[in-house]
Amino acid sequence: EPEVTQTPSHQVTQMGQEVILRCVPISNHLYFYWYRQILGQKVEFLVSFYNNEISEKSEIFDDQFSVERPDGSNFTLKIRSTKLEDSAMYFCASRPHRGPSDQPQHFGDGTRLSIL
Amino acid sequence: SQQGEEDPQALSIQEGENATMNCSYKTSINNLQWYRQNSGRGLVHLILIRSNEREKHSGRLRVTLDTSKKSSSLLITASRAADTASYFCATVPFNAGGTSYGKLTFGQGTILTVHP
Numbered sequence: 634e635p636e637v638t639q640t641p642s643h644q645v646t647q648m649g650q651e652v653i654l655r656c657v658p659i660s661n662h663l664y665f666y667w668y669r670q671i672l673g674q675k676v677e678f679l680v681s682f683y684n685n686e687i688s689e690k691s692e693i694f695d696d697q698f699s700v701e702r703p704d705g706s707n708f709t710l711k712i713r714s715t716k717l718e719d720s721a722m723y724f725c726a727s728r729p730h731r732g733p734s735d736q737p738q739h740f741g742d743g744t745r746l747s748i749l
Numbered sequence: 750s751q752q753g754e755e756d757p758q759a760l761s762i763q764e765g766e767n768a769t770m771n772c773s774y775k776t777s778i779n780n781l782q783w784y785r786q787n788s789g790r791g792l793v794h795l796i797l798i799r800s801n802e803r804e805k806h807s808g809r810l811r812v813t814l815d816t817s818k819k820s821s822s823l824l825i826t827a828s829r830a831a832d833t834a835s836y837f838c839a840t841v842p843f844n845a846g847g848t849s850y851g852k853l854t855f856g857q858g859t860i861l862t863v864h865p
Contacts (some may be wrong), residue, residue, distance in 0.1 A: 664851060676792070676837065676855040688850040724791055728851055735780045737794035738853060
């Protein structure tokens with residue numbers, strides 16, 4: 634069964650550095666998402682991406698964050714000038730075809746980001 | 750309480766027993782979904798129930814939805830040790846304009862431990 638893949642599984646970065654988290658969504662999916670989960674807390678929505686543009690974003694997703702789908706297969710989350718509080722598990726998800734939103738999202742196993 | 754609050758926060762049962770988890774939410778929804786997360790892994794979709802549905806079954810899973818009380822329950826029957834995981838409800842908001850990109854709002858989750 635096709636799956637969403639994320640790399641790396643664990644990223645350790647110095648505070649203030651930039652990181653890029655990578656995701657390969659399921660190939661025929663059209664909606665893409667990033668979520669994050671700070672240790673011990675709930676999963677939080679960051680951003681959704683459809684038709685090569687951001688369709689919705691949360692308050693967390695400020696100018697520090699950006700997303701890109703550079704080549705039709707990868708979907709990346711860039712965090713500029715990382716802060717200690719950016720330490721979390723970041724999940725990528727994708728959802729098939731257009732239409733009503735009552736389609737389940739398929740999640741990757743996440744990238745654990747540790748800011749030192 | 751916040752959107753998508755589950756109770757109990759933790760549930761410990763013996764193999765073969767039933768497990769019931771509850772979820773409450775605050776805003777109007779298009780659908781409600783239940784996800785499972787094994788330790789250190791991504792979220793796996795279990796079942797989706799639309800706002801116009803009251804009950805849904807999938808194998809050993811039974812989900813109910815009461816939109817008047819803004820609540821849902823997940824019942825796992827004849828539990829197994831392999832069911833040990835965290836379970837999250839997540840809601841997709843109702844959008845009167847018809848455009849919804851499927852953003853999920855998660856609850857805190859219930860940690861289920863099934864003892865052999």
